[in-house]
Amino acid sequence: MTSPQTTRRAKPAPDPAARGSEDLWLNAAYEVLVTAGVEAVKVMPLAQMLGLSRTSFYWHFKDREALLAALLDRWEAQNTGNLVARTEAYAETINEALYNLFDCWLTRDLFDSRLDFAIRNWALGDPTIKAKLQRTDETRITAIRAMFERFGYASDHADTRAHTVYYTQIGYISMMVAEPRDIRIARMPAYVENFSGHPPTPAETDRFMARHTGT
Known part of the structure; x- marks a missing residue:
């Protein structure tokens, strides 16, 4: 008699509210760019500014360069x-x-x-x-x-x-x-x-x- 296969539960996707939106990240990057310059546009400070996790950024942008390209x-x-x-x-x-x-x-x-x-x-x-x-x-x-x-x-x-x-x-x-x-x-x-x-x-x-x- 074979034992039943163990059912694996899929890992739930993060709550969309916890990762923000592309426009949310882009608008925050815009504000930093126009007030502090491009060198200040960095993922971690933006995450802190928005009250979101750093990893949530990567749901919307591949990396910082992709964010800067979106600003351009x-x-x-x-x-x-x-x-x-x-x-x-x-x-x-x-x-x-x-x-x-x-x-x-x-x-x-x-x-x-x-x-x-x-x-x-x-x-x-x-x-x-x-x-x-x-x-x-x-x-x-x-x-x-x-x-x-x-x-x-x-x-x-x-x-x-x-x-x-x-x-x-x-x-x-x-x-x-x-x-x-x-x-x-x-x-x-x-x-x-x-x-x-x-x-x-x-x-x-x-x-x-x-x-x-x-x-």
Whole structure:
């Protein structure tokens, strides 16, 4: 007579609440990146910050490098993706197109300046990230140049204006300019005129102001 086989009980999977979610880990890593820099983005401190175990991290990311890659993907999707989309948004004039782009500078959901600043700091000590940043900057400038060309600017003029528009914003970010929002918005019609060479009409400016001031 054979003895019955012993039934093995499967080891229960950890409670999902005990391992968090991918977004939870990524959001925590984002906060550390923008406040303390990439060197501070480490698994154990993040686990302590979230009140989760270190092993729970590996349910969502292979390793720290995978987490950093996800942060870069978020940066490109949000900042570069939205910037390019705003340059391609419908506009009847170049000034309307510039105002569409300026939405990025005033709406964090479109363009996260803190994240852009953190990536630029990261690039200072990492040649791979620096090369990626340079490619990303060129992608953005190319999109702005195409926006000017769409409205009849010669290629060389469009290129110069695109660089001027972009470097102005990157200057704001890199210099950590703390300009009150209402003052910056008030200056934007003059920026539009400087960048396009044509003063915006009251209607163009009113539509932009309505998006950001409610007036």
